[in-house]
Amino acid sequence: MDPHGLIRRRLRRRPEKSTPAWPAPTLIFACATTAEERVARRLGLAAVRVGVRAVNGVPEGRIVSFGVAGALHDGLAVGDVLDATRVVDAAGATLWEGAPLGVRGARNAVVLASGDLVHDAAERRRLREASGADAVDMESGVLAASGRLAGVLRAISDVPASAIEGVDTTVRADGRTDVLGLLRWVAAKRGSAIRSIRDALAALHALEEALA
Secondary structure, eight states: OOOOHHHHHHHHTSOOOSSOSSSOTTEEEEESSHHHHHHHHHTTOEEEEOOGGGTTOOOSSEEEEEEEEEESSTTOOTTOEEEEEEEEOTTOOEEEEOOOOOOTTOEEEEEEEOSSOOOOHHHHHHHHHHHOOSEEESSHHHHHHTTOEEEEEEEEEEOTTOOOTTGGGGBOTTSOBOHHHHHHHHHHHTHHHHHHHHHHHHHHHHHHHHHO
16 A cells, blocks of 8 residues: 555656556556556556545456555565465465466565554564465455456565554545645654655556556
């Protein structure tokens, strides 16, 4: 999830591409937020903003879960791009399994489907041990339940040491930035919020570079 209006403004400065360099003409890229959607559209991909936890609905067609994710262990760093081969629940049960999409430089990974933002380092460790997953997001499980998930492409925007508590208050359920929530979060968290914004920018840049 990437809730930051600053990210949206920074990414808007770069020109859009008319056609995707990565061969994905039949895939629909499902994005939680406007920032993730902008990255996909700039790459020339067919993008749909599904909102947080895909509350806007799941689009028709073959879907790729696209955006950022949180790392569940220290073996991943901000900006690492993941090309998932499985989506699992908190107990490690498989919700979806498939071949990686073959994105250049991406790491194969297992993604945990969560209904909540996971910000606590101890909780990340617990979920890692219980599920065997590498990273967590809040949309892939819903998309997997449609039966039309074709893959998961996510870039790491936060790690166990990151301080992201409250970041979920900065984005509306439909994926648009909650400006007042963002201002309150930055005022409350200050340096932690700035670092989170920078890390989210780095993750989105890495995702774009991997598909360029």
